[in-house]
Amino acid sequence: MGSDGSPDCEETIERLYIYLDGELTEERRVAIQAHLDDCSPCLDAYDFEAELRRVIAMKCRDHVPESLLARVRRALEDEERRAGSGA
Numbered sequence: 247m248g249s250d251g252s253p254d255c256e257e258t259i260e261r262l263y264i265y266l267d268g269e270l271t272e273e274r275r276v277a278i279q280a281h282l283d284d285c286s287p288c289l290d291a292y293d294f295e296a297e298l299r300r301v302i303a304m305k306c307r308d309h310v311p312e313s314l315l316a317r318v319r320r321a322l323e324d325e326e327r328r329a330g331s332g333a
């Protein structure tokens with residue numbers, strides 16, 4: 247956590263979901279955006295989460311093949327493993 251009150255990585259990841267839902271206050275949204283601009287691991291997580299949401303949205307509209315879901319699930323597990331072991 248920076249002394250200027252900007253969110254750290256943990257907070258950023260925690261708020262990604264809310265950020266993607268567009269339910270953060272303007273102030274927090276800007277703070278998260280600033281962190282994403284500075285921090286490529288968090289930006290990667292953001293990209294991944296955004297992509298995942300696109301897939302889920304597609305799934306609601308359409309039928310997504312099980313093979314694609316399995317791939318997404320595997321990618322998610324990899325991501326979690328990387329997040330857990332790194333830093």
Ligand SMILES: [Zn+2]
Pocket residue numbers: 254255256258281285287288
């Ligand atoms: Zn970060």
